[in-house]
Amino acid sequence: MMTRIASMAAVLLAAGFLVAPNAHAAASGEAGDVDTSALPEIEDGNWLDENPYRGSKKAMELGKAAYDGNCARCHGIDMISGGIAPDLRELGPDYDDYFIGKVRAGVQRNGMTYMPPFEGVLDQQSMWAIRAYVDKRHYEYKDKNLDELYEQWDGGKSEDDTAAQRSPAPAAASPAVARGDSGASARRVADDDIPDRLEQIRAKGAIEIAVYQAFPPWSYKPESGGVTGIDVAIGKALAKRLDVGFNLRTFVADESMGDDIRNQVWKGHYLGGGTADAMLHVGMAPEFQQENDQATFLAPYYNETMGFAYDAERLGGDVDSPLALKGKPIGVGLDTLGDYFLTSAYRGALRDDVVHFRSVPAAMRALNSGEVAAVMAPVGELAGAVTMLQELNVTTRTVELGGMYQTNWDVGVAIKASNPALAKAINEAIQQMREDGTIETIFEEYGVPYRAPAAPETAARTAAL
Secondary structure, three states, X not given: OOOOOOOOOOOEOOOOOOOOHHHOOEOOEOOOOXXXXXXXXXXXXXXXXXXXXXXXXXXXXXXXXXXXXXXXXXXXXXXXXXXOOOOHHHOOHHHHHHHHHHHHHXXXXXXXXXXXXXXXXXXXXXXXXXXHHHHHHHHHHOOOOHHHHHHHHHOOXXXXXXXXXXXXXXXXXXXXXXXXXXXXXXXXXXXXXXXOHHHXXXXXXXXXXXXXXXXXXXXXXXXXXXXXXXXXXHHHHHHHHOOOEEEEEEXXXXXXXXXXXXXXXXXXXXXXXXXXXXXXXXXXXXXXXXXXXXXXEEEEEEXXXXXXXXXXXXXXXXXXXXXXXXXXXXXXXXXXXXXXXXXXXXXXXXXXXXXXXXXXXXXXHHHHHOOOOEEEEEHHHHHHHHHHHOOOOOEEEEXXXXXXXXXXXXXXXEEEOOOHHHHHHHHHHHHHHHXXXXXXXXXXXXXXXXXXOOOOHHHHHHHOX
């Protein structure tokens, strides 16, 4: 979630589908670019968010060659996935930004590269040509009318070998969104003809709230019983304040929180499932809000901060700094802020002391057994794990991260942009829950000390957007 930061370690290659870009050759083509000179040019450095070649038969033809040489090994011949990688035929035309982002940056999870980045391997024209081929396979797979797709490029006329030499189609000449060296973010607006989400919630009689899976103590499923956690309890309390029913949606984290916002709040995952009415445990950093402006961020309800846990008796005294643990094993979750900090801060003095675990509870079990001397993670996760595991001799304290590292951050709620009535209702409900002690009581029930948001004025500011 907010602490999930990419590891600086070398890329790990394994299991066949973890391959370098130049290993993506298939029998029908060589890896790398294809000759896209027949397609309208794209200004160098001007990265588009919308396919400028949609419906171009020439682009589809070139895109198939580029796909065969770079993608088929994992995503399947003719785009028929064998299960190793996602079936790209499901990727409808509304997901251009998702497509280009994954192709450019690749896909990494838990320190493992599942798909290498292709920026620098393929040029932008080749990427969008592949996207044009994906469009064609999507239409065929979904039994859609291909003529409608072709009309987006040339008005339904046939395209010969020289047709693409003509002036660029309007989509290429004036893309909906461009990302160049200036780093300009996409500016989109929600559909004006759709009623405010609050009206829809009241009509159906329930609010659907999205929370992360396997993220104790915020949202998780214990060995017995249903999904529980602080965020689940806050969601139920919010529904009660709005006088509607409560529906829970749990989801697995994508590569970034921006992906999660898109999948759960304003667009939906390309595999389907729609969106929730609201998502909890969302980072409230202003820069993040600006980059994800199709969502409204509101109602901060907690301030998370980094810390570490240890057994003071076993260590022979209190610990006031991670440096005091030098030479002792320190547990961290893989690819977390704690992992990144300890392996790079203090000029790498603690790098060899870091021990990786799949989760904070797993690291805390190792602390309990004496396998590690301390665990570094957000204090909410540490305190929640102490309660869950019923550990008795654990001291948890905050730690100030220096330099470029963010020590603490507010978490709150995200909804789809341009829903002012819902934003106002959620802001008021969360504010009431903070003022009357409801939220603090929920934290106490899960053994996590409550920390009020650092910037409560954010709620009023975001509600006005």
